[in-house]
Amino acid sequence: MKLAVIGGDGIGPEVVSEALKVLDVVAPGAEKTDYDLGARRYHATGELLPGSVLDEIRGHDAILLGAIGDPSVPSGVLERGLLLNMRFALDHHINLRPSKLYPGVVGPLVGNKPIDIVVVREGTEGPYTGNGGAIRTGTPHEVATEVSLNTRFGVERVVRDGFARAQARGNHLTLLHKTNVLAYAGSLWKRTVDEVATEFPSVEVAYQHIDAAMIHLVTDPGRFDVIVTDNLFGDIVTDLAAAVSGGIGLAASANIDGTGTNPSMFEPVHGSAPDIAGQGKADPTAAILSVSLLLDNLGEHDAAARVEKAVAADLASRGTDAASTTEIGDRIAASL
Ligand SMILES: NC(=O)C1=CN([C@@H]2O[C@H](COP(=O)(O)OP(=O)(O)OC[C@H]3O[C@@H](n4cnc5c(N)ncnc54)[C@H](O)[C@@H]3O)[C@@H](O)[C@H]2O)C=CC1
Ligand SMILES: CC(C)CC(=O)C(=O)O
Ligand SMILES: [Mg+2]
Secondary structure: OEEEEEEEOOOHHHHHHHHHHHHHHHOOOOEEEEOOOOHHHHHHHOOOOOHHHHHHHHOOOEEEEEEOOOOOOOOOHHHHHHHHHHHHHOOOOEEEEEEEOOOOOOOOOHHHOOOEEEEEEEOOOEHHHOOEEEEOOOOOOOEEEEOOEOOHHHHHHHHHHHHHHHHHOOOEEEEEEOOOOOHHHHHHHHHHHHHHHOOOOOOEEEEEEHHHHHHHHHHOHHHOOEEEEOHHHHHHHHHHHHHHOOOHHHOEEEEEOOOOOOOEEEEEOOOOOOOOOOOOOOOOHHHHHHHHHHHHHOOOHHHHHHHHHHHHHHHHHOOOOOOOHHHHHHHHHHHO
C-alpha cells in the first residue's frame, strides 16, 4: 500500500501524525511518502501544487491529508490552488462524509437522538469551480459573480453513487437543494434523482429544501439516511452533521474518484483550525476515522473495521476531561 501523506497547515500535521500511529499498527507494511504542501512551502517557494508533485501523488494508492489553509496567506489561495486543485485534478467527484453518533458520545441535541447519516456531496462542480469574476473591484459599483456549474454527467454519477449507498444501508435517500429558487440547477438535480430512482426501486426518495433540512437535522436527524447534494450545500450540511454528532473533531471524509483511475484522498471534515494550532488541543479522531475510510476504500475491510471499533471504544470511555491530541492518538493506537 503506497500512501501519499500531506499534513498541510495548522492542526493538519498534528492530527495526521496521530492517524499514522494508528495506521502503523493495523497496516505496518504501508509505504508512506510525505509531501510538504501548504503555507510553509508557499512562503518559501511560491508553489501551491507543482505539476511534478501532482504527478508523483498520482502514483500512490491513496492520499491522507490533514488540512489546508493558513491566516498568513490570503483566504482562498491555498484552499483553491492546492486543496480544490487536487480534488479537481484527481476527479474526486464523490465526497463521502459519514456522521454517526457513537455510543457514549453526548451530542448537543435534546434527547441525544441517534444519528447515522452518510452525506454524498458532489466534489468537483457547483460554485467551487472558480467560474465567476468581478468588475470595478474596490469601487462602489463593484459586481461579483460566482456561477454554480452543474453538469448532467457530474450530477448523475454522484446521484447514482448515493442510490447505491442507500440500497446497501437504510434504503432511504434525501436530495437536498433549493429547487424553489435555484431553478435551473435544482431542476437538473431533481430530475436526475427521479430518473436514477427508477433503477433503485427499493430506495425511498425524499426531497428537502436545504434551509428546512437544517431544522430537521437538529430536531429529527433520524429522518436522514443517505443525503445527496451539491458541493456547497454538502460542505455546509456536513459541518452541521458533525456538530450534532459529537463535534467537528470526530468527522471523517473521503474524496473518491469513483472510476478508480486516480488515488482517492482521505481527510477530516474540519479545516486547519488556526485558533488551536500548536496547542495539542486538536482532536485527532476525525483523522483516525479517515484512516478507517482509507483502508476500507483500498479493500482492507478488516483493518478498517478494527480502527473504527477502537475509536468507538475510546469514545465510549472518554470522560469529560479534555485529552490532548497525542494522548488520544496514543490511547487508540495502544488499544489496537
Ligand atoms: N479540508 C480542508 O483542508 C479545510 C480547510 N479549511 C480551512 O481551514 C482554515 C480554518 O477554517 P475554519 O473556518 O476556522 O474551520 P475549522 O474547521 O478549521 O475550525 C472551525 C472550528 O472548529 C474547531 N476545530 C476544528 N478541528 C478541530 C479538531 N480536530 N479538534 C477540535 N476542534 C477543532 C476550531 O478550533 C474552530 O473553532 C481556513 O483557512 C479554511 O479555509 C476549512 C475547512 C476544510
Ligand atoms: C476549504 C474548502 C475548500 C473546503 C471545505 O470547507 C470542505 O471541503 O469542507
Ligand atoms: Mg467545509
